[in-house]
Each structure stands twice: as structure tokens, then as C-alpha cells.
Amino acid sequence: MTDKVPNNEPPQNRTDAALRRVKKLLALADDPATRPISAGDYREKAREIIKLHGLESAIALPEERQSKIRVTVDGANVYDAWVDLSNRWNGWLSPSFPLEEVRRLAEHTQEEMQTGYQIDTIHVVDGYQWAQEDHMTQRRPAAVVLHVRWDYIADQGPKEVTTIVPPDERDRYSIGGWEWTWQQVKD
Incomplete structure (x- = not known):
């Protein structure tokens, strides 16, 4: 699973793709049955994507909610x-x-x-x-x-x-x- 969001898309599509990626990472972090890496690792990857794409106002991580x-x-x-x-x-x-x-x-x-x-x-x-x-x-x-x-x-x-x-x-x-x-x- 790649952590990169394609750059050849229009900005809104990249933002939507990044949001989908963050939501998927957070879902994996919350599901111990499908978790090949620790929940903290998934949340850290989600934080990186949020910061990279400036999505702080669009989504909050679970611990922040x-x-x-x-x-x-x-x-x-x-x-x-x-x-x-x-x-x-x-x-x-x-x-x-x-x-x-x-x-x-x-x-x-x-x-x-x-x-x-x-x-x-x-x-x-x-x-x-x-x-x-x-x-x-x-x-x-x-x-x-x-x-x-x-x-x-x-x-x-x-x-x-x-x-x-x-x-x-x-x-x-x-x-x-x-x-x-x-x-x-x-x-």
C-alpha cells in the first residue's frame, strides 16, 4: 500500500485521494484483526499525509476527537x-x-x-x-x-x-x- 497520493491529478482530486488514504489508515489502526503494523504506525502515516497535503482542518485523528x-x-x-x-x-x-x-x-x-x-x-x-x-x-x-x-x-x-x-x-x-x-x- 503506497503512502503517496498521485501528483498528476487536479488539486481537488489529490485532496480527496489523500483524505481517502488517511481514512483507510485510521480504519486499519482501529482494527486489530487486520493490523500488520502497530496502530501508532498507521496513525503516524496518517499524520504525515495530513501534514503533507495541508488537511489539518479537514480531518481530525481519533485521539484529537x-x-x-x-x-x-x-x-x-x-x-x-x-x-x-x-x-x-x-x-x-x-x-x-x-x-x-x-x-x-x-x-x-x-x-x-x-x-x-x-x-x-x-x-x-x-x-x-x-x-x-x-x-x-x-x-x-x-x-x-x-x-x-x-x-x-x-x-x-x-x-x-x-x-x-x-x-x-x-x-x-x-x-x-x-x-x-x-x-x-x-x-
């Missing part, structure tokens, strides 16, 4: 989240959360699992990573976020029902998007 809002999935627990309000699944939101909110969500899903109601749980596994900083090796806290879909464990087994949820470029975790019925809480 996000708003901080409060969301709920059950009406009882409310979380601070970042959401692109145009990214919806059957009308429901697809939020991403900072780690401290993921910890609260993990606690609530595990509590609900004990009541026999919850079929998905979130887990935060804490550990440490070694990092080289200022010519010194330092131990820093690290976390791994897991999403377990218990409803499918009998048929698929633990490996297939457990997903590692990686943080995005802003250290936010996308949980339950296009699966759970997240909705905005009006203050």
Missing part, C-alpha cells in the same frame, strides 16, 4: 473515561480509561462476579519493569490489564477467553468498546 466524560455500563458504577462520541456500536460508546479507573472497574466486575451476575471480569496484574534512565537501571511499577469473558470458558478454554488489553499512546485502556453497553452519564 476524544472528550473526557463520565460513563456507566450498569447505571450503578460511574467512571471517568475518554470517548470519541462518533465511535459507537449500536448507539453505545467505546470508552478508554486511565489505569486508576481501570482498577475501579476491575474491582467492580470482580465483586459482581461473586454475585453470579457478571460474565466478564477485568483484572490488573501489578509488577515491575526495569528501565534505563540517566545511565542508571531503575525498577518502575508496571501493570498488565486482562479482560476475561467467562461466558465462553467451557467451550473455548482460558487462553481464548482472556485478552491482554494494551494501553494506547496516552496510557489509556479501551475496555468493553463494541461489546458492552456503555452510556454517558449526564451530570
